[in-house]
Amino acid sequence: MNDTRPPGAPDTRRRSERSRRAIYDAALALVTETGYSRTTIEGIAARAGVGKQTIYRWWPSKAAVLLEAFLDLAGQAPDGDYAFPDTGDLAADLRLVLRATVDEIHNPVYEAPIRALAAEGIIDAEVGTQFVQRLLEPQLRLFTERLRTAEEAGSLRPGLDLRTAVELFVGPLTHRWLLRTLPLTHAYTDRLVDYALYGLTPR
Amino acid sequence: MNDTRPPGAPDTRRRSERSRRAIYDAALALVTETGYSRTTIEGIAARAGVGKQTIYRWWPSKAAVLLEAFLDLAGQAPDGDYAFPDTGDLAADLRLVLRATVDEIHNPVYEAPIRALAAEGIIDAEVGTQFVQRLLEPQLRLFTERLRTAEEAGSLRPGLDLRTAVELFVGPLTHRWLLRTLPLTHAYTDRLVDYALYGLTPR
Amino acid sequence: MNDTRPPGAPDTRRRSERSRRAIYDAALALVTETGYSRTTIEGIAARAGVGKQTIYRWWPSKAAVLLEAFLDLAGQAPDGDYAFPDTGDLAADLRLVLRATVDEIHNPVYEAPIRALAAEGIIDAEVGTQFVQRLLEPQLRLFTERLRTAEEAGSLRPGLDLRTAVELFVGPLTHRWLLRTLPLTHAYTDRLVDYALYGLTPR
Amino acid sequence: MNDTRPPGAPDTRRRSERSRRAIYDAALALVTETGYSRTTIEGIAARAGVGKQTIYRWWPSKAAVLLEAFLDLAGQAPDGDYAFPDTGDLAADLRLVLRATVDEIHNPVYEAPIRALAAEGIIDAEVGTQFVQRLLEPQLRLFTERLRTAEEAGSLRPGLDLRTAVELFVGPLTHRWLLRTLPLTHAYTDRLVDYALYGLTPR
DNA sequence: CCGTAACCGAGACGGTACGTCTGGTCTTTGA
DNA sequence: TCAAAGACCAGACGTACCGTCTCGGTTACGG
Structure with a gap:
């Protein structure tokens, strides 16, 4: 028609x-x-x-196939990510989510595809844009919103750039994950929340 | 003989x-x-x-050739990195180094090879190990040592895991760089130092 | 119905x-x-x-399409072939027909399709049979009939196998045409009639 | 060197x-x-x-491979073709050679390749030229030479175009072989020699 | 100081995958 | 209700590289 x-x-x-x-x-x-x-x-x-x-x-490329395949896989999972917890305790919520993220990263079903996509995106800007827009940003947005709630509740220093704040948690985690410098444990993400959040809260 | x-x-x-x-x-x-x-x-x-x-x-692989080529290239540069500044002002020193790192990352001579190596290392653990040991860790070590000096001078909270502290600066920078989420500017790294260091200093 | x-x-x-x-x-x-x-x-x-x-x-094949297309094309031509001349002078009639055949062969509208069909028929017996039955034999029949008339008129040695006689004219022509050994001219077909007919006439 | x-x-x-x-x-x-x-x-x-x-x-094409393969095959055969008999009796010699040619054509080792090459040569002029030059002409030359001997011995009408004479034998044979109009038998080639030679000899 | 072992540039080799094109079959859809 | 349109599985095309091997030529070690 x-x-x-x-x-x-x-x-x-x-x-x-x-x-x-x-x-x-x-x-x-x-x-x-x-x-x-x-x-x-x-x-x-x-x-x-x-x-x-x-x-x-x-599909235009192997990477494009894999990206869609992965999005499909992630989409049909019992969605854990897409509801960021808000118990009122920001630190606890962050710890929970980062621990869950680490677990997901270590899930053998996800690990290889997502590593491959990240790597391919690093070399090929086209793939990278897709990877970020369709996979990464939706996740980061949830972090940002949780931080905004916290900010409105006065739990954060006023005037913070929330995006940068989010990256303070996500960046180091990604660093250890992608570059395999040191083991990525719950202890590490807890410490991360501790150190980073300490710099974002009012004194 | x-x-x-x-x-x-x-x-x-x-x-x-x-x-x-x-x-x-x-x-x-x-x-x-x-x-x-x-x-x-x-x-x-x-x-x-x-x-x-x-x-x-x-050489065993294309990546190995490129890694050595890059190490050779970096080694013969007028080495700026290998002496981490210590003016006594930790924040200033960190800002300086992170700004320099950003500049280096944007240097077209370095950009393509290092991105390629990072990406290859993400997929191939063998390459990744080499990349980290020979390229990344030496840099991180300098950060760690500068933080240790600061810690001894009482500028940091006692009992910190310095490695995690280092990653608080380096992780977000790497995140923006590799994943190309948002522009990597001096303003960003300055803010990073502000936010992260704030969580590491005693109150 | x-x-x-x-x-x-x-x-x-x-x-x-x-x-x-x-x-x-x-x-x-x-x-x-x-x-x-x-x-x-x-x-x-x-x-x-x-x-x-x-x-x-x-149609079962590309060749079958082309064969029918060609038969259609040939069928709607102002049919010159289908009436073999009979002036009483066998040599003259043969010269005329062979010259006309050569001209037809060189007609760019016919050339490519008929070459293709011949070639395909050489490899694929099925196609070959169709080619011969529907395209070649009708032509040869006209030759044979003209020779029979001549035989009855006493212009040929008695007891000849007329089919073989026909091929004495058509074979060499086909040879030059398909295999492209030497140019296919009116002079050549005239000579052909001369040499071959000389062997078929009574002394 | x-x-x-x-x-x-x-x-x-x-x-x-x-x-x-x-x-x-x-x-x-x-x-x-x-x-x-x-x-x-x-x-x-x-x-x-x-x-x-x-x-x-x-090799530039499938046909080129096959042509060389066939030439190699033919070259290493116990060469029957390459010595045209000359018993003094031209008719007998021709009958012998044409019978041998028919036998060779029916040899299953040669049949498929040579048909394929002929067909391909009919469509593709490049291949055709090679086929003729390297395979066909050497054979025709032997015929021509035998006829020349006969001519010099006065067994042929003077002033004949020997090439055309050769094609009087070879053309009909090729016609039956390639186009599969009627069976290619020893009886047929014998008759061919009879009819054609009759037109070439002095009366 | 000379013989020789090994590196060198070059590139042929058996392979694998690429991205495209076509063969035939089967399904959808618009006129 | 067809027939055009074209998606589908299959597989060959000709090209590009892979990593290995072999070839002469040249170089520098070590006896």
Whole structure:
């Protein structure tokens, strides 16, 4: 009826849902099992029982497939992230969320794909933008909102740049996670909350 | 005479210095010009006017070549980093160093190679370990030592885990840099020092 | 009403004459313009403004399409061939016909399709049979009949195998044409008639 | 030493004889077993245990591979063709050679490759030229020379165009062979010699 | 100081994956 | 209710690199 796609673009209405799901599954499985660089488009297609062209028709790159696959996976998880706790005790809430984040990072189902996406995003700005916009920023927004609540409750120094404040927690965690400098434990994130929050609260 | 290498290992004494330099130059140039993934061993060899085997003889991977090339490049720079300033004013010293770090990160000669190495290290643990040990940790050590001096001078809360403290500065900076979430400016690093240090100093 | 087709076969009565013509035109044009091997079913369908299935429904192969297209083309030509001249002078008649055949062969509208069909028929016996039965044999029959007339008139040695006699003229011509050994000229076909006929006439 | 190849061309001196032979064998076997169009470069490479690039490095096309493979095969055969008999009896000699040619054509080892090459040469003029120059013409030359001997012995009408005379024998044979109009038997070639030679001899 | 072992540039080799193109089949959709 | 349009699985195309191996040429060690 109202088929207004750009010329040369495929018709989304006729897309095979079955193939899409199979491709997601294959991509995630292969990345986890064999690593990102050994995961190939051909391999994904073969494992998904799909023609290569079906992948090239809908995604521009291996990274794009994996990003969507991961978003799909994360989206259908029993959403823990998307409700930031607010018990009134900011420190406790932060500790809880950071501990949960660490656990999630160590979940073998998530680990390989998300590392791969982060790494690819670091090299390829296009992928990086997608990664940040669709995966990272939504999470950071929840942090920011929780901090705003705290600020309004007078639990924070007034006039803080909340974004920077958020990064004070998230940055070090990401640092340890991505660069594997030292183990990423609950003790570490608790300490992080302690040190960082101490600098953000009024005296 | 005293040629005591493991069997099968090449003889370092007969190594061509000329080739090594040409390979470093070619690798750095290609990564900067065409990006990491489009940089190939064949391409490096061709550009360096060197046989492929000469690369495979001395390095195990593309990442290893680039790491050494980068270390060589960084080593011959007028070393600013390797002397952490100590004016007695911790905040000022940190601001200075973080600003310098940001400038360095934006230096087009360094940017592409270091991003590539970081990304590769995120995926490949072997590379990651090398990256951290040979590039990152030496820098972090300087931070730690400066903080120790400050601690001894009573400028910091006693009993702090200095490593975590260091990451409070370095983590957020790395986060913005690698993930490209928001611009990495002097204003940002100054604010970082403000917020983080505030949580580390005695009241 | 009287729809007595084998099960699974399409209904000829509802066939689109418009599509058929468009497919013929597209097939002939593409073969002439781009060559047989670069002519694809997809290309024909696209150029004819027709779905691929419309081609697959009615023809088993690219060669079959082209054969019918060519037969259609030849059939609607102002038929010169289908009346073999009989002036009473066998040599003159043969010279005339062979010259005309050479001219036809060099006609750019016919050349590419007929070469393609011949070549395809050489490899694929199925196509070859069709090619011979529907295209070649009707022509040869005309030769044979003219020779029979001559034989009855006593212009030929008695007891000749007329089929072999026909091939004495047609074979060498085909040889030069298909294999492109030497130029195919009127002089050549005249000489052919001279030499061959000389062996067929009584002394 | 004297390595004077055009730039970009591979070094013939370092070519692997082993691979070449394996490729010949694989190409001939596949064409015979599965037919020309189902024979693919990938298939040849796989069967020969060779990388695809090794084929693309040395041959421009599937047809070129097959032509060389066939020439190699024909060259190492106990050469029957390359000595045209001359018993003094031209008719007998011609009958003998044409019978042998028919037998060779029906040899399953030769049949598929040579048909494929002929067909490909009919479509692709480049291949056709090679086919004619390297395979066909050497054979025709032998015929021509035998006719010249006969001419000098006064067994032929003087002033004949010997090339056309040769085609009087070879053309019809090729016609039946390639187009599969009627069976190609010894009886047929004998008759051919009878009819054609009769037109070439003095009365 | 000479023989030789190993490095060197070069590039052919067996492979794997790329991204594209087409073959045939099957499904959707608009006229 | 068709037929166009085109998505689908399959697999070959020709190219680019991988990492290994072999070839001469050259260089510098060590007897």
